[in-house]
Amino acid sequence: MRIASWNTRGLGNKSRGRTAGNLVNRFQLQFIAIQETMVQEVSKPTLNKVWKHFNYDSIQVKATGRSGGLVSIWRTDFFTLITSLQKKHWIAIVLRSQLTKIALNWPRPLCFLGNFNSVCSPKERLREAIDVNAISPFNYFIVNAKLIDQQLVNDEFTWEGPLEKFSRIDKVFLNSLWTNLWPVAILQTDHPDNKWAEYDTIGWAAFVLNKNLRLLKADLKAWSVANPDSAIFDLRFCESEICRLEKLYRQSDLSQVELIELVNLKKCKKRLMIKIESKQRLHSRVQWLKLGDKNSRFFHLVSRIKQQSSYIAGMQINNQ
Structure with missing residues (x-):
């Protein structure tokens, strides 16, 4: 999914529309949020120059005089508009991704992977704030797309933060064709241990930094000998x-x-x-x-x- 935000400083002339279109084509964007259009309404020909080769939808906020103005444009084959709300200085859009449609219609083995910044259950976060409202839609997407959440075999989490915070926001989803082709595939994480947090050095800042660097150097030497x-x-x-x-x-x-x-x-x-x-x-x-x-x-x-x-x-x- 490729999304961009751009302050155009005026979208009323043809050159700005062509520049936005080149940006969309160069990075193959599916969504672009444009600020400072400086026009009461972005015309249809200008929008067509921004999105030349695909069907699109858009929402605008009028400029106030010669300042302000917002427009959000997205590809309709990737997103479906559910609801929207716009005020003088902002636009709120709720879109539904078409990943479900892609997953269901994909004729070959399929793998979705990355940092989804969401979890399937509260157990996948430890000492971390949990957005409970996002769990149900995320699971709904997995079930509807008929995807399989590949489980880790060597750890419970994929991210470790300060103060012993853990989370599993990096995920791999497979379809049935993939698991039939490679039934014994396993998923492992190699995220490094947070050695710095283990050093309980007490003192003023420069002393703590110097001491921890020396300890880290010793640990790296031990690691290089073992590996x-x-x-x-x-x-x-x-x-x-x-x-x-x-x-x-x-x-x-x-x-x-x-x-x-x-x-x-x-x-x-x-x-x-x-x-x-x-x-x-x-x-x-x-x-x-x-x-x-x-x-x-x-x-x-x-x-x-x-x-x-x-x-x-x-x-x-x-x-x-």
Whole structure:
């Protein structure tokens, strides 16, 4: 769903209508709220320039003299107007999304996912304010669209906030065709733990910040040890597979599938080597910044080693 709000500073001339139309086409908007139209009524030709290729509906508020003026425009194939209320400086619109219609008429496996900012029951929020009035319409949408709420297997919530607040507002909805095609699909969350909230440092602000950063650094080091970089292991696997296929190639011709696999493995090996090399280069720069400016002996020692490694003592040509 793509929605935009734009202060047009006048929608009475043709150029402004074309600009709004280009904005709608560029971002494929389904709803646009325009402020400061500065006209008593936005004409039908101007609205047609804003929404060129789809059927639309709109609601307006007249401008007061040469200031103000509002217009909201939406695609009728995405939204259906239920009710509206407009005053001098605002418009309130209640629209019904056509997601239900899309879900019911979709002929292939379908997956809706994202932050819906709503929950199906109060149990999906902990120490968080709950909009009870939104629970029933949200469940009504799920049932009418014949969607399946895919449950998490490794946690109850997808978001963690300060003061131990938890919520499951990120959801994945599937249709029956999807679950029939992939019946063993599982849903996991990888939202990080709020380590900062676990540090009970007491003191003035600068001291707390310094202490918590040191604790966070120690935790990150422990995490990096427990979760080593998989690039090295992947590189070793690629090298072993390449060695195996090359041995087979020396004994007999490889099949077309094996040749493609060998080419892909060599490409993967090259990517992994570049990744490891860039990481090692980054580590060396970190050491240089950490020790180079503070330790002149270290700085000159590294320079001397580089100079010695590039030194040519002599050349041998035809055993001479």
